[in-house]
Every structure is written in structure tokens, then in C-alpha cells.
Amino acid sequence: MSFNLSALAVRERAVTLFFIVLLAAAGAYAFMKLGRAEDPSFTIKTLTVTTVWPGATAREMQDLVAEPLEKRIQELTWYDRVETTTRPGFVYMTVTLKDNTPPSVVEEEFYQARKKLGDEARNLPQGVLGPFVNDEYSDVSFALYALKAQGMPKRELVRQAETIRQDLLHVPGVKKINILGEQPEQIFVEFSYPKLATLGISPQDVAAALQRRNTVTPAGTIDTRGPQVFMRFDGAYDSVQAIADTPIVANGRTIKLSDFAEVRRGYQDPETFVIRHNGEPSIMLGVVMQQGWNGLDLGKALEERSSKIAEALPLGITLAKVSDQAVNIQEAVGEFMLKFAMALGVVLFVSLVSLGWRVGIVVALAVPLTLGVVFIIMLDTGRFFDRITLGALILALGLLVDDAIIAIEVMVVKMEEGMDRIKAAAYAWSHTAAPMLSGTLVTIIGLMPVGFARSAAGEYAGNIFWIVGFALIVSWLVAVIFTPYLGVKMLPNIKPVQGGHHAIYNTPNYRRLRGAIEFAVRHKFMTCGIVVVMMGVSVVGMGSVKQQFFPTSDRPEVLVEVRLPEGTSIKTTTATVAKLEDWLQQQPETKIVTSYVGQGAPRFFFAMSPELPDPAFAKIVVLTPNAQAREALKARLREAVSGGLAPEAFVRVTQLVFGP
Numbered sequence: 001m002s003f004n005l006s007a008l009a010v011r012e013r014a015v016t017l018f019f020i021v022l023l024a025a026a027g028a029y030a031f032m033k034l035g036r037a038e039d040p041s042f043t044i045k046t047l048t049v050t051t052v053w054p055g056a057t058a059r060e061m062q063d064l065v066a067e068p069l070e071k072r073i074q075e076l077t078w079y080d081r082v083e084t085t086t087r088p089g090f091v092y093m094t095v096t097l098k099d100n101t102p103p104s105v106v107e108e109e110f111y112q113a114r115k116k117l118g119d120e121a122r123n124l125p126q127g128v129l130g131p132f133v134n135d136e137y138s139d140v141s142f143a144l145y146a147l148k149a150q151g152m153p154k155r156e157l158v159r160q161a162e163t164i165r166q167d168l169l170h171v172p173g174v175k176k177i178n179i180l181g182e183q184p185e186q187i188f189v190e191f192s193y194p195k196l197a198t199l200g201i202s203p204q205d206v207a208a209a210l211q212r213r214n215t216v217t218p219a220g221t222i223d224t225r226g227p228q229v230f231m232r233f234d235g236a237y238d239s240v241q242a243i244a245d246t247p248i249v250a251n252g253r254t255i256k257l258s259d260f261a262e263v264r265r266g267y268q269d270p271e272t273f274v275i276r277h278n279g280e281p282s283i284m285l286g287v288v289m290q291q292g293w294n295g296l297d298l299g300k301a302l303e304e305r306s307s308k309i310a311e312a313l314p315l316g317i318t319l320a321k322v323s324d325q326a327v328n329i330q331e332a333v334g335e336f337m338l339k340f341a342m343a344l345g346v347v348l349f350v351s352l353v354s355l356g357w358r359v360g361i362v363v364a365l366a367v368p369l370t371l372g373v374v375f376i377i378m379l380d381t382g383r384f385f386d387r388i389t390l391g392a393l394i395l396a397l398g399l400l401v402d403d404a405i406i407a408i409e410v411m412v413v414k415m416e417e418g419m420d421r422i423k424a425a426a427y428a429w430s431h432t433a434a435p436m437l438s439g440t441l442v443t444i445i446g447l448m449p450v451g452f453a454r455s456a457a458g459e460y461a462g463n464i465f466w467i468v469g470f471a472l473i474v475s476w477l478v479a480v481i482f483t484p485y486l487g488v489k490m491l492p493n494i495k496p497v498q499g500g501h502h503a504i505y506n507t508p509n510y511r512r513l514r515g516a517i518e519f520a521v522r523h524k525f526m527t528c529g530i531v532v533v534m535m536g537v538s539v540v541g542m543g544s545v546k547q548q549f550f551p552t553s554d555r556p557e558v559l560v561e562v563r564l565p566e567g568t569s570i571k572t573t574t575a576t577v578a579k580l581e582d583w584l585q586q587q588p589e590t591k592i593v594t595s596y597v598g599q600g601a602p603r604f605f606f607a608m609s610p611e612l613p614d615p616a617f618a619k620i621v622v623l624t625p626n627a628q629a630r631e632a633l634k635a636r637l638r639e640a641v642s643g644g645l646a647p648e649a650f651v652r653v654t655q656l657v658f659g660p
């Protein structure tokens with residue numbers, strides 16, 4: 001006796017029912033536990049390298065620093081290109097691996113790059129600092145918070161940011177928190193060269209005296225019968241006054257540094273990175289989420305903790321949320337869930353109306369059961385609900401009921417021919433299982449190029465293939481195992497049709513269909529000609545359709561890039577940004593304006609690449625209420641720029657785009 005899975009499922013009804021209940025419950029559990037994300041992740045195959053050589057010209061940085069480093073980077077196995085920017089005293093390099101680099105080897109390639117650059121560092125000219133490698137360029141700031149306080153010293157605001165950072169690190173799901181826009185503190189020693197000449201002191205003498213004094217020198221230990229006592233020299237600086245009191249030997253006499261120089265505390269000048277939130281300087285805290293965490297859960301936890309922190313802050317200090325991926329995830333997933341529910345409702349409604357009440361229910365039950373198993377597979381393979389997976393589920397919905405319809409229709413027809421329902425269920429396997437599986441595999445194979453594309457685009461959109469493949473294979477299994485069981489349990493008593501098989505297929509509709517098929521077969525050349533003409537028309541029409549694999553995002557942010565002539569100081573760039581901010585804050589569509597002067601915004605959207613440091617560059621991120629407001633603001637801003645707003649700069653208005 002040949003193996004018949006449908007007959008086995010009908011015969012062992014208790015086991016089949018157990019698996020139906022088990023899979024339904026497990027699917028509901030998986031649905032609740034599956035992570036939610038706005039977009040699928042993909043491996044960013046890029047790292048950045050920064051090298052500093054104070055006092056060097058741009059040409060010296062290119063010839064003596066950038067070129068040797070570029071040659072070593074080119075030794076990487078999966079090397080694609082390196083983009084280098086040199087400025088006086090600085091080199092910025094962006095190293096990109098080939099698009100078809102396997103994600104599993106990217107981390108090893110980054111390690112090799114770091115090792116090769118470290119080996120080359122010893123051959124660079126004396127005084128070169130670096131190279132400093134950032135192989136965490138792909139970190140996405142799940143949430144951004146602006147910390148600001150008018151009139152408060154910056155060092156105290158930074159200490160407050162450190163306190164908040166330590167507090168937020170305890171939130172489950174937080175990987176790390178970056179503090180952005182911090183202006184490093186410095187101690188300035190300012191003196192007059194004529195005065196030094198009068199005293200007979202050179203600047204080198206001052207530097208040597210400061211260096212000798214500001215040292216930590218081991219002085220040994222004393223062993224006692226109790227603890228071990230450590231000896232230390234009292235010499236390292238611990239205050240500005242200690243620096244001012246440094247003794248300087250000049251012409252056989254000793255004087256204090258403060259007698260001829262001003263010693264004061266200050267900040268890095270000029271600044272290298274300025275962040276402004278709604279027109280005020282601020283410090284930004286960027287929260288990075290742990291890999292595989294549920295974004296909605298992290299968003300709720302951060303909202304609760306940040307609210308408590310904001311309430312406990314001293315008067316005058318504000319903590320404002322600038323960006324929150326949880327909100328975008330909720331909107332994106334919610335929108336797709338609504339579309340998914342509508343599509344599911346349409347499929348079930350059509351099944352019930354076209355097949356009848358009981359037959360329609362049997363077919364309709366196959367859909368949630370199939371989806372439940374797919375959710376289990378997604379949970380086990382580490383997949384999330386995002387735009388791609390939900391879109392693939394919507395795409396597969398119309399195909400999920402095909403196999404169940406075939407199986408139940410065969411049962412109904414055989415019962416109309418006089419066969420009992422048990423044998424009819426077994427017949428569905430023996431005569432339809434193989435053709436159904438063949439059709440399922442052909443459909444899956446059609447999407448195979450997307451799933452196996454060795455590129456960032458394939459990594460981003462590959463779940464279209466995998467989710468549709470999972471769903472169709474599971475739908476075939478449901479159709480040959482569970483649908484026959486449900487048919488045996490739920491189908492009504494069907495009386496045999498007089499005349500048997502011939503009478504069933506001799507209705508007017510069947511005769512019309514048979515006539516159309518016979519006409520197409522008899523006039524085969526005309527049929528083939530019509531097919532060729534239609535294919536040609538479709539090819540021509542395809543050329544006039546806009547082709548875009550990754551569409552523009554429906555997120556509400558407007559991105560404004562500001563570029564001034566090369567060599568422009570960061571203060572001039574900040575002044576230009578301030579003019580644009582004033583205009584933007586007057587517009588009704590504007591909710592939040594955040595400016596990043598001196599380099600690009602942090603990666604708050606996975607597909608967005610931050611720009612490298614440049615004093616002549618700034619990026620303004622404007623949050624609007626929705627996509628309609630975004631488009632209105634973009635149009636008005638472009639008109640204002642064309643009309644003379646910030647004529648000294650090149651201003652580009654864009655928005656976020658899906659995909660890599």
C-alpha cells in the first residue's frame with residue numbers, strides 16, 4: 001500500500017486535532033513574541049579611518065599619510081574602494097568592501113583592516129596621531145535625546161549627560177549610549193612673546209616645565225604588618241591654580257608661571273562638531289539597541305525611564321526626545337498590519353461567498369493555521385515583522401488558499417460522484433498532492449533571485465523569497481494534512497449526482513469553458529500570435545513605467561544639506577545654519593529642528609549614511625507631522641532657497657529613502 005499522508009491524517013484524527021491545536025497556540029505565541037522593526041537590517045560593509053597630523057598641509061597629508069594607508073587597505077581580500085578627503089592636519093577615509101562580500105566575513109575584514117593600518121602607523125611621519133578606525137559605523141541610534149541648559153557651563157552639562165547615560169544603560173535592550181556634540185575641555189596658557197624675551201624664557205622652557213611637573217611617577221611601596229602602603233609623589237596637576245603656580249627658572253631666578261602668563265580653563269577652539277536643537281546649542285545622547293531586541297518594547301521602556309529622568313533634572317535643564325524609532329516602527333508595522341488584516345479578510349470573504357458556507361470555512365481555516373506555522377518559523381530563524389516580511393505575507397495571502405481549495409474541491413467532487421468522504425480525502429492526496437507541490441515550487445523558484453542575491457539589496461529584500469517560500473510550503477502541508485481532516489469533520493452530507501462524473505462537468509459554464517479551450521487549440525497559431533503581441537506590448541509599456549527598486553520613505557523628516565565653499569570655518573557655517581533654522585521654525589509644518597554642524601547627523605535611520613567631518617558642511621533634520629506636511633515644507637523651502645535664503649551656501653532638500 002502506497003504512502004498517503006491525507007489518509008493517515010484522517011485515520012489518526014486525535015493526533016491530527018492535537019497538532020492543529022498545538023500549532024495554533026504556538027503560532028499565537030510566536031506572533032506575540034516576534035520582534036517589530038521598521039525595516040530589515042543589512043550588513044553595512046563600510047568603516048571610516050581618521051588620521052591627524054597637526055601643522056601639516058593638505059598636500060603633505062595626502063602624500064605622506066593618506067597614500068601609504070590607502071596602499072595597505074588595498075590588500076584586503078574583499079576591498080572595493082576607498083574615498084579619501086584631506087585637509088590641513090586631517091585625513092578622513094571611507095573604506096568600502098565589495099557589495100557581494102558575505103556578511104559572515106565582514107567582521108574579519110574589519111579586523112584585518114585595523115591590523116594592517118596599525119602595522120603601517122609605525123612608518124608614518126613623527127607626530128602623526130592615528131590612524132583611528134571606526135568599524136562601528138553601522139550603529140543606528142534607536143532614540144536621540146537633546147540635553148540643553150541656557151547659561152550652564154558646558155562641562156557641567158556634560159557631567160549631567162554622563163549621569164543620564166549611566167541611568168539609561170540599565171534599560172533592558174540598550175546596547176550602548178553615545179554622547180554627541182561634547183566640546184572637550186582644555187587649559188589655555190597665554191603669554192606674550194616680547195615679555196618672554198625680556199625675562200629670557202623660551203616657549204620650550206615653559207612647555208618642558210609643565211611636562212616635568214605634570215607626571216605620575218611610581219615611588220615604591222612599604223610593606224607593613226598590615227596593609228601595603230603605596231608611596232606617591234605630589235606633583236601631578238589637579239587644578240588650574242596648580243598650573244599657574246608652576247615654577248619657571250629664568251636667568252638664575254625662579255618665578256611662577258602666573259607672573260608672566262594667563263592660565264585659564266576653556267574649551268576646544270574652534271569647535272569641530274556643533275549640535276543645535278530648536279535653535280539652541282545642546283548635547284545629544286544616542287541610544288543604540290541590542291541586536292534582535294523588540295523595538296516596541298525598548299521604546300516603551302525608554303519612554304518610561306526618560307520621563308522619570310526629565311522630572312528629576314535640576315531646574316533649567318531639559319531633556320527632549322528628538323527621534324524615536326519605536327514611533328516609526330509602530331506606524332510602519334501598524335499600517336502593514338492593517339493592510340494585512342484587510343487582505344486576509346478579503347481572502348476569507350471570497351472563499352466563503354464563492355465556495356459556500358461549510359466549504360468556505362474549511363478553506364478559510366487553512367489561512368490562520370498556515371500563518372501560525374509561518375510565525376513559528378520566523379521566530380525560530382530570527383526574523384522580525386518589518387516592511388519586507390509583512391509585504392511578503394500580503395503577497396502570499398492570495399496563494400495560501402489555492403492548495404486548500406484544490407484539496408477540498410476534489411473531496412467534494414468525489415463525494416458527488418458517490419465516493420465516501422474518507423476515500424475522497426485519500427484521493428485528494430494520490431491525485432493532487434504532486435501537481436500542487438510542483439506548482440508551489442515553481443512559484444517559489446520565481447522569487448529565488450531575490451533570496452540568493454549576494455548584495456546589500458538582496459540582504460535587505462531577501463525575506464520576500466524566504467517568507468513566501470515558507471508560507472507556500474506550509475500551505476501545501478496544511479492542504480494535504482489538515483484540510484482533508486477538516487473536510488471529513490465539517491463537510492455536509494453530499495448526495496451523489498445522477499450521471500456521475502459526466503453530469504458534473506456537463507453544465508453550461510463548463511461547456512462554455514471547454515468550447516473556449518477547444519477554439520484556442522484549433523487555432524493555435526492565432527493564439528500564439530496574440531500571446532506574442534501582448535508580450536511585446538507589455539515590454540514596451542514596461543519601458544515607460546518608472547523603475548525604482550527602493551521607493552522613497554514615508555517618514556516625516558525633511559533633510560536639509562548645507563554646503564559652503566571648501567575651507568569655510570565652522571562659525572560661518574553655524575551662522576548660515578542659524579538663518580535657515582529661523583526660517584524653518586516659522587513654518588506651520590515644523591515640529592522639531594535639529595542641526596548638526598561640522599559633520600552629518602548620527603545614523604537614526606538604518607539606510608542613511610552619516611557624512612564625514614567637514615567644517616563647511618551641516619545637516620538639518622526637520623520633523624513634520626506627516627508625509628503631506630513634509631512635501632509642503634520641502635516645496636516651500638526650495639522656493640525660499642531659490643528666492644535668496646542663504647545665498648552663500650548650496651542647500652539641498654531631500655528625504656529618507658528605503659533600502660541600502
